[in-house]
Amino acid sequence: MQLALDASIANVPATERTASELDDMDTLVRTHRPRLLRFVAFSVGDADLAESITQDCFLKAYNARERFRGDCSVSTWLTSIAVNLIRDQQRLQKFRFWRQARATAIDITDAANFLPSPESSPESRLLVKEKAAQVYAALQNLSPNQRTVFLMRFSEDLELSEIAAITNIPVNTVKTHLHRALKSVRAQVRAAQSATPDQARNPKPRRRARSSQHTASPESHPAGETL
C-alpha cells in the first residue's frame, strides 16, 4: 500500500506537486518559516522586521502561486522573494534605522540558550555561543551582497548555482563575494579570538570607575553581545 502511494506521488508532475504545496498555506508556512525567518533575520539584524518580511514573503508567494512555473524548488523560490523584499528594505533606507535603534535586535546569547544538545557540556555550549557571536559580529561589517551570499551558502546550505539563480548574478561573481566575505569573517574571528585572551590578561579599566557612586551598578558584568 505504501509502495502504491509512493508510486502515485512519483507519477504526479513536479509542477502539480509544487502548485498543491503552494495552495496549502498552512503546510507551506510550517515547513519553510523557520529557515526563511533565519535567513531574513540574520540578513536585516532585526527580529521584528524579519517577522514582517517573512510574513510578506509568504503573502506574496500565495498571491503569485499561479505564476510559479516549478523550474526550481519552492524553497528557492521563497528565498528569492525574500531577497527581493530585503532589497526593497535596503532601498527604503530602513537599515540605517535599525543600525541606530535596534530595539528588537537579536540577542545571540539568548539564542544560544536554545541549542538542542542537552548532552553537550556547558563549556562546549559556551564555546559555540562565543564563536556564533564572533561570526555574527563579523557579518555586520560585510556589504549587503556579501552578507546575503554568505548566509545562503553557510546558513542555508545552498549551492553556488542556486545562489546565482536567486540573486540574479553570475556564479563567478557569487564566488568572488563568497571569497571576500570568508576572508573578512575569518580575519575578524581570528582577531576576536586573539583579543579575548589579551583582554583577559590585561583588562581595560572601566570608564565608570571614575565615578565612585556607580561602583555597585549591576552593569559591571555586561550582558552577552547583542547582535
Place this chain on the structure above:
Amino acid sequence: MNNHPDQLAFIAAESSAARLTHHLTPDQIDDLLIGDLAATPAAHLAACTLCAERVAAARSPIASFQQVSTAWSERRSATLPIPIPSQRPSWQRHTAWATATLSMALGFAFINATHQFSVLNTPQPAPAASAQPAPIQQPSVAPKAPALTETASIAPPPRAAHSAAQVSADNQMLHNIDASLDPATDSPAALGLQSPTAPNPGPPASIQD
C-alpha cells in the same frame, strides 16, 4: 631537450610529494568551504591530517553560527503565533451562517407552537372556582350560608355545560352577599345582641356613673 623516462618518473614522484608536503593555502581552504575546491588540493586534504585540522578549525565558527541561528529561528517560529489565512471558501461560511439562522428560527417556531398547543388543550377552570369569595360572617343568616358554601365548592363543570350553572351560581352568590349586607338584617336583634321584645334598659351602669 628530450626527457628521459626516468626523469619523467622522477618529476611525477616529485609533484606527488609536493602535493603531500605543500599544505592548503587559505584561499584553498576558502575554496573548500565554498564548495569549489580543485581535485589536487582535495587529494592532498584526504591524506593530510594537518590540513584537515585547519579546515575543521576554519569551519567550526561557521558551524556554530549555523547551529545557533537554527536554534533561534526554530524557537522563534515555535513560540510566535502564525496568522494563517483561512482556507475555507466564502460560500461555506455563508452556508454555515444561513444554517445557523434557520436552525434558530425553527427552534423558536417550535417552542411557540408547543406553547400554543398546551394552552389550547388545557381545561380552563371556572372563574367562580378560581376566584373564591372571602367568607362572610353572617350568623343570623346561617340557613343561607350553605348556598355560599355550595357555590364555592362547585367543581368546575365541563366547558360547554358550565356556563348556565356558572350564571346561576354567580347570581346566588350575589344574592347572598346582598342579603348579608341588607341593613334590615343587620339589626342588633339579628346579630343576637338584644331581645327584640325587651324594653330599652338604658345605658349600662358603668356609663351612668
